[in-house]
Each structure stands twice: as C-alpha cells, then as structure tokens.
Amino acid sequence: MLDFISRMFSKENTSKNVAKERLRLVLVHDRANISPQLLHSLKADLIAVISKYMEIDEDALEVNLSSKDTQVALVANIPVKKMKRAVGD
C-alpha cells in the first residue's frame, strides 16, 4: 500500500508532468495576451475598489492567472490589514 502510494506520488512528479503543468500555465498567459502592464493596472484597480471596504496590504497583494486541468482562474491573494467600521444605517 505504501509502495503503491509512493508510486502514485512519484508518477505525479515525473518531469513530463512538471513540463505539462508549466506549459499549461505559460500558455494561459500567452493566449490571454496578458502583459505585465495589464496585470499591473488590474492590480491598481483592484486596490482602489477593495480599499473602499477594507484596509489592505498593497505591497503584499498578488494577482495571477493560474490554471488547473482545463480551468483558468484569476487568483488574487490580498492580505487584509483592517476592516473598515460598518457605518450601518
């Protein structure tokens, strides 16, 4: 069983799977024609919008396209420093 699991594990880590995963990721960027400038302005807009609701760590903010299987996702990691007090009504 352990052997089976370790085999499974090593299969996952074959260099061809690494190649395939890297290729997939790089093609997501290529095909979407996402330039660093575009990601940069997307980041700036995100900061502007989110800052209306909470205080975020702008320097640690990360925005990237990522792919899993056939899905492409925009993954943002936005550390929140402080929530703004709800004004309520």
Next chain:
Amino acid sequence: MGEVIVVTSGKGGVGKTTTTANIGTGLAALGHKVVLVDADIGLRNLDVVLGLENRIVYDIVDATSGSCRLRQAIIKDKRLEGLHLLPAAQTKDKTAVTPEQMKELCAELKKEFEYVIVDCPAGIEQGFKNAIAGAEKAIVVTTPEVSAVRDADRIIGLLEAAELKEPKLIINRLRARMVKAGDMMSIDDMIDILAIDLLGVVPEDDQVVISTNKGEPVALDEKSLSGQAYRNIVKRIRGEEVPLMDLESESGFFKALRRLIGLK
C-alpha cells in the same frame, strides 16, 4: 490545380526542413509532381538536405524579381521523377521577397505541380509572413519540449489569424523510452494542450542524421522507423487513413523493430 502547404514551427531547429524534404520525397516516390520551396532566405538548407546543393544556378529571389524565368530557377531531382526544388537565396535577407510576390509565385507553381510545399524560416517576423502568404494549408512541427510547444501554440494562433484554418501537427523527435519513463511529454499530452489535429509522429532517429549527411531523405529508407513515419504522413496528406505507429510503448517499439527486420 495543386495545393500549397507551408511547414512552420516558430521555434528554430525542430525539424521543418527535414519534414519538408521528407514529405516532398515521399510524395514524389508515390508518383506525384511536387515542388519544394525554400523560403528560408539567407539560410539556405533544403538544398543540402535533398542533396541538390551543386545544381543551383538561380534562386527564389532571381525568379520573383524577374532576373530569370521561374522555370530556370527550379531544379529537377535526378533520382525521383516528380521531385523539384526552388532554392532560397543565400546572400539576400528575408525582405528580398514580399508577401505579394510569394502569393503570385505560389499561384504560378500550383498550376504546374500537384503539391507545393513551403519550408518556412524560424520566427514570426517577415520571413514567416512571406512563407505563409501563398499557402492554403499549414503543418506545424514541434518537439516534445516546453519551449517548442509554446512556440507552436503561438504559431497556431498566428496561422488562424491569417485565415490558415485548422493547421495540422507533426510531433518530431519523440523518444519512446523517455515517454515511458515519464520524462517526456506524450502525444496525448501535446494534442491535449494544443488542441489541433495530429498529422503524424516522427521518432528521434539516428538515421535522420545519417541520411541528411548523405543528402538522401530518410523517407526513402525502407528499414528506418523515421522513414516509415514520414511515409505514413505522406499518405495522410494524400487523404489516406493510416493508423499511428505504436512508438510509445516499448513492446510496440520492439514489435515494429521485429517487423522491420522480418521476424514478424
């Protein structure tokens, strides 16, 4: 009226010229009238792969600029009836032919030849744009490596943007042993990623180098696996249905080997 097929890749050195030479040779061996056009101006190669380097008098630039008649620039192979070459110029650059001239040239050639196969230079600049200008169909060559497949993907996008729809893929230099060990992307992996039709798979084969040394395309070598792969590709271009050789599983490889040396 013949058809014009461009062989392209994006990345350099993946086997465009080898593929062009072998497809042309294979088609001519089946009795077709073929002309191979070397569009890699400045880096002439197709002539040496075909063993025709000593017969060149005029080239593609002479023909398109009117310094000679088209007929004069085309070299006829002496071994294979039907095989012809229009060589590239060696001392000019990629701008020596315009896309319009290339279109005219291809239109002229397909009146006389059943197949016009254009060997494209590497890259996506002017040389690429020229080479595809007169083509109706495209073949994309890649090797099972991240950089080559990435460039192939870019080329497929550019071909489709240029109205060259549904390009076909040739995977070159596949190493069955490495695929089996999980150290090389498989045919399925690449088809899955690029999402285009497969025209054929050519194994990594020393015979390719040996035959190129001699200027005799490997498609004429009955005993080599790569020769068989090219002959299968040629049949598929003619519209025949030929199953893929089993290159990936070791048993299949040995089976093919045994068959080749007549052990059945």
